[in-house]
Amino acid sequence: MDKKTRDIFITSFLAILFGLICSGIMILFLGKNPISTFALLFSSMFRDGYTIGEIFVKATPLIFTSLAFAFTFKANLFNIGAQGQFYIGSLVAASISLLIPHAIAIPIAIIMAFILSGIWGGLIGFCKARFKANEFLISMMSTYVALNLMNYLLRTVLLESKGEYPQTDSLSKNTWLFKIVPHTRLHVGFILAIVVAILIWLLLYRTTLGFRIRAVGQNQEAARMSGVNPELIFVFAFFISGGLAGLAGVTEVNGVQHMLLQGFNPSIGSIGIGIAILANANPIGIIFASILFGALQVGGTIMGQISGVPSSIIDLMEGFVMVFVIISYFIRNKWEINREKKLLTEGVK
Amino acid sequence: MEKPFFELKDISKYFAKVIANKDVSFSVNRGEVLALLGENGAGKSTCMKILYGLYRADKGEIFKDGVPIIIKSPKDAMRYKVSMIQQHFSLVSAHTVTENIILGNVKGKINWEEESNRIQHLADKYGFSVDAKKKIKDLTVGEQQKVEILKALYLDANLLIMDEPTAVLTPQEIDNLMNFVKDYSKQGNAVIFITHKLKEVMSVANRIIVMRNGMVYGNVNKEDTDEIRLSKLMIENSIEELEKPKVDELKKEVCVSLKNICVKEDQEIPLLNNISFDIHKGEIFGVAGVSGNGQQELCMALCGAQKINSGSIYLNNKDISNLSIKDRIGLGMAYVPSDRHRYGLVMSMSLAENILLKTSYSKQWSKNGLIDKKKLKDTTNGILKDFRVKASGPFAIAKELSGGNQQKVIVGREVENCGDFIIFDQPTRGLDLGAINNVHSAILSEKEKGKAILLVSTELSEIFTLCDRVAVFYKGEIQGIYNTSDLNSEKIGLLMAGYKNEGESING
Structure with a gap:
């Protein structure tokens, strides 16, 4: 193992440890014993197969939304609207699955959700390219448009047959994403997420198109002088980004909820941003970071149910871990530079 | 003491x-x-x-x-x-x-x-x-x-x-x-x-x-x-003596031709006014002038980054006035920009990626839809060796190199991609003598290969040693086109200052 990889393991471990210590202090303020609370947290995460499966179920949509943020981030663009694109994807997936109650609905839903939420995202890129609009604001505000569009549809054409709650009827079992591990909720969407993450990595780092996206992100003017049209890249990057967030809608609707509910999963967009930053926008790193956050969510929910510590302590813990992971990134850099300096000094002598 | x-x-x-x-x-x-x-x-x-x-x-x-x-x-x-x-x-x-x-x-x-x-x-x-x-x-x-x-x-x-x-x-x-x-x-x-x-x-x-x-x-x-x-x-190594450019007959064939190029922005004075000249194959055509007299706009108009208001540009008798930057690169037009940080390199990327930058649309780098890493690495290594770039290897990050070595990378890339026409915009600005020498010999070897070369420079010595003909720019206009041998630094200085002929002022 080279020194760089060693550094990553050491610092990531320490970051998580410090995150736990800090949130432990917060638990002390609640008058609970942090050690036993954490013991409960970890034991509850792994208490049975179902719960372990749950970790990956929670990680699946997070992989997609953090990929969505990471992809535009590579072009030096900020897509804050993954939440809205996720809702568009959910709407498309639910509508198609209700219209076509057969297994064929699954691939159609995946493709259409990608394309339509891609267009929804691509519009942000278009506004940026055409009107020099600030993509940060537009993408953020587009979430509210998507949310209200969903609410409207859930109260009108998509409203359940009973007409009581703003939600759709249950989807036909044919359109559910099939389970890959029996006796859990873990569905094939997780595999899809991993495959997509690898494809995104290939696109960014092994194709000339991905190279151009990164070049625009690092030096737009040099890219333009080399024949690249940055405006087209804006639209394309936002299209892919929106599509990725839309896929999270398919896996949540067809894989977990099996219906569309009003305002469900309200924070997977923002957690996705955190995960992407934590993983330094690396698609492969995102897979692992998402699993970590999935685990924290699962453990936190159970802990809240049985120990009396509010499960929101988990949000706090995620926050602390994130802060320390970001700090560790700079520490690693510093170590690397010091090593180079030492080599040089020795070389000179 | x-x-x-x-x-x-x-x-x-x-x-x-x-x-x-x-x-x-x-x-x-x-x-x-x-x-x-x-x-x-x-x-x-x-x-x-x-x-x-x-x-x-x-x-x-x-x-x-x-x-x-x-x-x-x-x-x-x-x-x-x-x-x-x-x-x-x-x-x-x-x-x-x-x-x-x-x-x-x-x-x-x-x-x-x-x-x-x-x-x-x-x-x-x-x-x-x-x-x-x-x-x-x-x-x-x-x-x-x-x-x-x-x-x-x-x-x-x-x-x-x-x-x-x-x-x-x-x-x-x-x-x-x-x-x-x-x-x-x-x-x-x-x-x-x-x-x-x-x-x-x-x-x-x-x-x-x-x-x-x-x-x-x-x-x-x-x-x-x-x-x-x-x-x-x-200087560590003694500077190599520059080989004098051969004063052979200009090949008659015109490679690049500019006809009445005008560039205006808003309603102000034109940045380029009625610029016309031809560059022959194997010729180094110099553009002299105090910087800011339209040289930058000329280069940008040639490479396609600046829209021209009227006139036309021909490359090998093909009208390229309305082609995009990408299409002009595809036709083999190479450009060494004066501001290498802004237009030439992506500083945070590796040298290999910077070599790829200019030709990322070309099929040559693709293998099964992915980038042919080995070919890119070999090409980069070749350029590093040919231009004696001091770098740890093709995956060194561009910003770690000194200015002279960065410029050598750009020149190497442009020469590699060049078809018939190459623009050097102040290629030795801010470079040390070793690197200047390197760039100058690259320019001369391109001339020997029969390429048309446009050299924009504010250094008169550079113009005099390298160029066959020179156009003097003043306020976006050409003061005159001369054979370099017919000029001396006093004459060119007057032209650069806006005097068309000795003693005759054009702008009061």
Whole structure:
């Protein structure tokens, strides 16, 4: 193992440890014993197969939304609207699955959700390219448009047959994403997420198109002088980004909820941003970071149910871990530079 | 003996992968002009940035009047009356001269009238023709530099560090600056003058420190040396003699042709007015002129980044006036831009990726839809070797290289991708002699291959040694096209200043 990889393991471990210590202090303020609370947290995460499966179920949509943020981030663009694109994807997936109650609905839903939420995202890129609009604001505000569009549809054409709650009827079992591990909720969407993450990595780092996206992100003017049209890249990057967030809608609707509910999963967009930053926008790193956050969510929910510590302590813990992971990134850099300096000094002598 | 004013002792500074300074020791006395001479990347600026508190040394001490001092930030440096004028000015262009100078140095309610009078007085005292109430953006580069100097004088600096102060100035302004430096040092102040131009060193310095590879290689008084001896100290390998360009008959075939090109932005004066010329195959066509007279726009119009309002451009008899940058690259037009940081390289990417940048649309790099990494690596290695680029390998990050080596990478890439026509826009600006030589021989070898070459340069010696014909630009117009052999520097100087023929002024 080279020194760089060693550094990553050491610092990531320490970051998580410090995150736990800090949130432990917060638990002390609640008058609970942090050690036993954490013991409960970890034991509850792994208490049975179902719960372990749950970790990956929670990680699946997070992989997609953090990929969505990471992809535009590579072009030096900020897509804050993954939440809205996720809702568009959910709407498309639910509508198609209700219209076509057969297994064929699954691939159609995946493709259409990608394309339509891609267009929804691509519009942000278009506004940026055409009107020099600030993509940060537009993408953020587009979430509210998507949310209200969903609410409207859930109260009108998509409203359940009973007409009581703003939600759709249950989807036909044919359109559910099939389970890959029996006796859990873990569905094939997780595999899809991993495959997509690898494809995104290939696109960014092994194709000339991905190279151009990164070049625009690092030096737009040099890219333009080399024949690249940055405006087209804006639209394309936002299209892919929106599509990725839309896929999270398919896996949540067809894989977990099996219906569309009003305002469900309200924070997977923002957690996705955190995960992407934590993983330094690396698609492969995102897979692992998402699993970590999935685990924290699962453990936190159970802990809240049985120990009396509010499960929101988990949000706090995620926050602390994130802060320390970001700090560790700079520490690693510093170590690397010091090593180079030492080599040089020795070389000179 | 009197203690030196400022003394650096055994200063060492390492950046990741690079030794910037190694055991650098020298001193500067009151009333002295010290020149810090060396090639780009020799460690001159780094060493001065340490003295000014912008960097911290990894090792070594600084003394003032024999007393050790610690300088952690420019604020500390200013307390010891040290001031540095950076190569790139740090002025707020929308603010006035007064506002810029008092920035950070005033508290509470500002008495504008008094401050601006004080600054005006200071400017007049040193014979600077600067209006304290004017906005920075309305000043020329030379005047802006004076504002930077005034900033230092306003703080009563006794040691003035200037980083390549003449790079942006006209000959007239350089003379003014030199006079100021002499005047200022006579009053018991010290000046450290960072430069790589031997002529300036000999004209202004009392003593010269020569740096090379981050170390001090010479500490000589002006009286004891001359330009030749200094250049030998400065450069490791002796410079190769440039092969004189062959004065063979121009091939008759026209490669590039410009017909009545006009470029206007808004309703102002045209940036380019009615530009027409042809470049033949195997010809180096020079564009001379004081920078900012339309050369940049000409290059941008040729490569497709600047829309032309009228006229047409032909490459090998094909009208390319409306083609995109991408299509022009596809036709084999290569361009070495003058601003390599902005237009030439992606600094945070590897050299290999920068080689790929210009031809990312070409099929040659693709294998099964993915980038052919091996081919890219081999090509990059080839360029690094051919152009003697000092880098750790094809995956070194561009910003880790010195300016000269970065430029070699760009020239290497453009030569590699070049079809029939290549534009060099100020290809040796800010480079050291070794790199200049490298670039010049690349230009000549392209000529030998029969390519059409457009060379924009503000260095007359470059124009005279390389070009077959030269067009002199003045205010976006061509003053005339001459065979280089028919011109001398006096004639071309008059043309550059706007006189079409000797004694005949065109603009009053």
